Every structure is written in structure tokens, then in C-alpha cells.
Amino acid sequence: MVNLKELAKQESKISSGHRMCPGCGAAINARMFMMGTKHPVVVANATGCIEVSTTVYPYTSWKVPWIHNAFENAAATISGVVSAYDVLKRKGKIKKEIKFIAFGGDGGTYDIGLQSLSGAAERGHNFLYVCYNNEAYMNTGMQRSSATPYGASTKTDPLGNKRQGKQEFSKDLTKIMVAHNIPYVAQTSISHYNDLIEKATKAFEIKGPKFINSLSPCTAGWGIKENDSLKVARLAVETCFWPLYEVENGKYKISYDPGDKKKPVKEFLKVQKRFSHIINDKKAIKKIQENIDKNWQDLKKLEKCDF
Amino acid sequence: MPIGGIIIEPGNSKNYKTGSWRTFRPITDLKRCIHCMQCWVICPDDAIAVKNNKRIETDLDFCKGCGLCAEICPVKCIEMKKESEFNCNKKIKNKKM
Ligand code: SF4
Ligand code: SF4
Numbered sequence: 224m225v226n227l228k229e230l231a232k233q234e235s236k237i238s239s240g241h242r243m244c245p246g247c248g249a250a251i252n253a254r255m256f257m258m259g260t261k262h263p264v265v266v267a268n269a270t271g272c273i274e275v276s277t278t279v280y281p282y283t284s285w286k287v288p289w290i291h292n293a294f295e296n297a298a299a300t301i302s303g304v305v306s307a308y309d310v311l312k313r314k315g316k317i318k319k320e321i322k323f324i325a326f327g328g329d330g331g332t333y334d335i336g337l338q339s340l341s342g343a344a345e346r347g348h349n350f351l352y353v354c355y356n357n358e359a360y361m362n363t364g365m366q367r368s369s370a371t372p373y374g375a376s377t378k379t380d381p382l383g384n385k386r387q388g389k390q391e392f393s394k395d396l397t398k399i400m401v402a403h404n405i406p407y408v409a410q411t412s413i414s415h416y417n418d419l420i421e422k423a424t425k426a427f428e429i430k431g432p433k434f435i436n437s438l439s440p441c442t443a444g445w446g447i448k449e450n451d452s453l454k455v456a457r458l459a460v461e462t463c464f465w466p467l468y469e470v471e472n473g474k475y476k477i478s479y480d481p482g483d484k485k486k487p488v489k490e491f492l493k494v495q496k497r498f499s500h501i502i503n504d505k506k507a508i509k510k511i512q513e514n515i516d517k518n519w520q521d522l523k524k525l526e527k528c529d530f
Numbered sequence: 531m532p533i534g535g536i537i538i539e540p541g542n543s544k545n546y547k548t549g550s551w552r553t554f555r556p557i558t559d560l561k562r563c564i565h566c567m568q569c570w571v572i573c574p575d576d577a578i579a580v581k582n583n584k585r586i587e588t589d590l591d592f593c594k595g596c597g598l599c600a601e602i603c604p605v606k607c608i609e610m611k612k613e614s615e616f617n618c619n620k621k622i623k624n625k626k627m
Contacts (some may be wrong), residue, residue: 227567231580239576239592240543245551246596250574258571277543281531286541416571450597450610453572 246449259423269331329370446496552595
């Protein structure tokens, strides 16, 4: 359990006055991840919601060194910074312990930035990559990404005669990162702040590349009320749509198992406008439920494996 | 403005008040508050002020009125009220940079 009173004593590394929407999950993610370490932090930020709304000229919300780069290369940028730091530290020019973090949305991570992330993970730089996953290109007006779930309607998956929303399941980036055999990979959600901050702290302390995929409700894109971000993220976890787990040196561990209380996915879908067209479509709901059940069972099996 | 248009003050978005976005205002009954800091941890806008381990008044200059603090509060001591119910004698104004 994290000690919130202790955390609240630290000065926040991101200041108020940013332009993220009221109730934005990305803003919560950014704040909470930065709470994970007491050391100085350097941030690289891929193009995305957090980047555009924390740095509306002539303002910045960052109180730490922050580098913006293009959509595709947050991981490459942070690799360079880490390498420079490693050299300076070896030469004794820097003594301080500094942590490095890259933030990217799902567009900048699942799609556009995947190659640079994969490269940085393979090279083994010492950094934490956080994907705040709001499941579409929200900052440019809600176009689909490869993180968008099956059935969701987006600007590029409108409701037509032939197709009703996205027809493909999202890709499993967390497992793709596990396949890089890096020391730490995890999935978390803003609804479980203990889980999120603990995972952030743990990741900051591990040497080598770390990747955390964090669910980030988007009020405008998901069609939810501003004060529902928490509730929807919690439902995602309780329905196992978004299971919380971590993989440390290849070993899977489920962080939260709802057990018999696992809710049907409909509970999660029905509170969001992006799924409103399929809520009475029994076939679509069944398909989504079956997919979730299978993934959940697979995850449980993986947890039992002794690699 | 400095040469090159660089921003020299870290976190200067503090000078940009977002409180005017609000349509609901969180009203906290501090007598019932147990200072668990859950509202502080969830607030996307860092608008919950904390002093000497105690949660104090919400910073209305920045609170966007999302209502997540009211949602997470375990003792339900935060109530969201329509902004129009308040006589706004203190207008939030942003300075020109
Ligand atoms: S209403 Fe939202 S922005 Fe305002 S204090 Fe509560 S959580 Fe923060
Ligand atoms: S969540 Fe409620 S009880 Fe906890 S500190 Fe905030 S106002 Fe007080």
C-alpha cells in the first residue's frame, strides 16, 4: 500500500494549469507515475494528449527536464539521453541518481512509436516507458488505433450499413513487450492508484528497460461523464477487460483477481457511448465476452507456468 | 519574452488559471474529512491543497470541476454544486504573457 500522506508531502512534478479535459485519465496517469520516485526525473514525451496540453505556448506544466519529440521516437530520444547520462556518470561528471521516463499515448506506442520502443528495449537502456492507453487517437479527434477495442465506434469506424464500429480486436502490446525479454512489464489502471504507484516505484528501481501499459479513460472519446473516469476504469478491471498484472523477468503475476466477482463485460460497455450501438447486439457482446474470457484464462495459465 | 521564445520558468502554467472551465464546484465539508488524501491523489489538476498533512480547501483557480474527488471520497464529504449557485465576485482572469 502506498502512503498517500507521505506522497502528498512531495512537490508535484507537474503543475496545474494544463489544458487536459476535466476528469482526464491521461492527466491522472502522468501525475501518478511521477509520484513513483523521489529522484530527479527526465521525461521524453511523444506527440499526444499529454504533450499538446501540457505545453501550450508560452506555458509549460513541467517542473522537470522534459523533451518533446515526434510521434514515433520517444523511446529513441530517451535512449540517447540515458546513454549520455551513463557516460557522464562513468566519467564522474554527474553523481546524482537520475530516473528516465518516456510517455506515449497508444497511438504513439502501439502504432507509430513501436519500432523505436522495440529498438530501445532490445538495446537494454535503463528507462521506464509508460503508455497511457486511451484506446484511440484522441488528441486529433478520436481516430482508431491498434489499441481500440472491438466494437468501439471512432471517427474512422463510423456506424454505417456494412460496418458498425471497429471490427478488429486490439493488439496485445503488453505481451509484445514481454516477448522482448525485458526485466519488467506491467499493466495497470488509474482506478487502482495503489497498484499504479507501486508498479511505478518498482519499475523505477529496476535496472534496464521497463514498460507499463496503463488504462486511461478519455471522457470525450469514450463518451463518458467527467466524473465517471474512475468508475469506467474500475469496471474495465473488474470485468477483466483490462486485467492488472506484471511480468518480472518473464514470470507472470496477476495483481488483481476478481475471482467469482468477475463482472460481465456488458457492465463496462454500457456506460460508454462508443459502444452504445452494440449494447443490444447479443452476437457482438458474446464475441467480446468470449475474447475476454479466453484472454483471462490464458493469463491465469501463464501465471501458473514456471519458466 | 526571452530571445528565441524559450520558456524559462518551470511549471509556469500555474499562471494559466483553468478554474473558469468549471460548471460544478466541489464543496468540501472539512469537519467530516478524514484526510485520507485520496482526493489529492486522483485530482487530475492538482487542485487539492495539502498543508501539514491535512487536506485544506480546494484551489478553485485550477479546479475544473470534474467531480472525481467527490467520487473517490470514502466518507462522501465532497458535494458537487452548480457553479451558477455561487455569486462569483472573484472572476478568474488570466494575465497576458
Ligand atoms: S472537481 Fe476535479 S479538478 Fe476539482 S478538485 Fe475535484 S478532482 Fe480536482
Ligand atoms: S477523499 Fe474525502 S476524506 Fe479523503 S482527504 Fe479528500 S475530502 Fe478528505
